[in-house]
Amino acid sequence: MIKKPLKESILESRIFIVDDQIKNLILLENVLESAGFGNIWSTTDERELLPKLKTEKPAILLIDLMMPHISGYELIKSIRKDSEKDTLPILVLTADISSESKHQAFDLGANDFLTKPFDIREVISRVQNLITASVVLDQLQNQNIILEEMVEEKTAYLKAALDLTEKRERYFRVLFNSSFDAILYFNLQEEEPSNFFECNPATEAILGYTKEELGGLSIKDLDCDYSDDYYFKIKEQLSSKSETLFLERKIRINSGECRIMETSFVSMEVLNKIQTVVFLRDVTEKVEQIETILNQNKIFKEIAWSQSHEVRAPLARMMGVIDLIDDELSSRMDEETASFLKIIKDSSYELDQIIRKISEKSNVAQSKTNVTLG
């Protein structure tokens, strides 16, 4: 809302004048215009007033009491019935100076009187005063409205922020509750690690402790290889870099067993306090599986090596001898012996091909396994 200077606002104020005497209207208009008021509507027919008020709200109404069709009293009465118009300043123009008529007009809601014949200064002064009061009141009301709007806006903003926070909270709560990893909160920034003060449902399944039991434990109880020095280093790293630390630790679960767990630490500020969050994922089975695969791979390597080197050695001897017999003696052999020798020779070469194929396959499998296992 654009604020105008008060004086300008007053002079631009809309003024309604209702008087059945045209000379009164002319006089009042002239007087007011001479004082700088230029926004005047006037009528000698009082019946026009109420319809006019429906379309427009003046800053002040100057109204005669004695009029032929509707009296000023009645008009004032119906104006005041309308709650929107109850603050409209009404200045009664009357020749009747009796206190009774004044009281009646005041009772109905008139704000002031101008007695006929008019005193020019009085007219200007009364109109100015009433308008000023009205404008100031308007401005105050406007300011109130602005303030209310601001408060409303701010409230809406805060409510939206709160909604968003609640939504986020719910969102993170869902993540927290549905995570397959154990998530525990504690404090690492003190002399020694604090007990855990929050954990998610997965924690209970992974560690075998209830939430209440975990409240009485700290990372010292869980980390099988706990040492003050090691955790001092973790603390240092967390405070120097705001990164997540990924480690593999042996974590003691409720049964007393130490399980291999991917363990990550994050430091975060919650309500002006640094807290540490630790995520635990049991990878014992995965590690064991990898070890099994590596062992199998080793055995496989040995077999592959053995068949391509050791198994082939006696075969190569046989092939050598067979070749020598074939080269040196075949001409002296009878047909039958020669065909037997051919069977032996073909078989040894066939076996040689088999060994070569197995060797090639195991080499390919080998390089694949190496890639997979890094």
Add this chain to the structure above:
Amino acid sequence: MKSDFQIIVVDDDPQFIFLHNWSLKKLGFNVHPEHFQNAEKLVEFFKQNEDSQSKFLILLDIYMPIMDGWEVLEFLESKGSFDTIKVILVTSSVDKGDKIKAENYASIIDFLEKPLAIDYLIGLKDKTLFS
């Protein structure tokens, strides 16, 4: 016949030594009276005959217990006697990795898979191995 070099057979398998020597002698190669059933003895032999100007072609097995053919090659190449000692690897192995590895040694003039073929040896007789 260019018998200006002697052939030495190195193999942990006595039957291969027998077969190789038999073939070589039959074809008239100048086979060194000594053959070695382990690589350490070959290394010992070269250490004792360091000043020798004789030329040797070694038929070398790769996989032998204690010291293998690769270690022999490391030793020979460290001596830098490329002009007087040449090596033909003769192995039962059909592992392709061995063949690739063999390319790293300048002393090696060929890589053979057992059995050692008579035809190969016949071809060898016509080659000039030592310039």
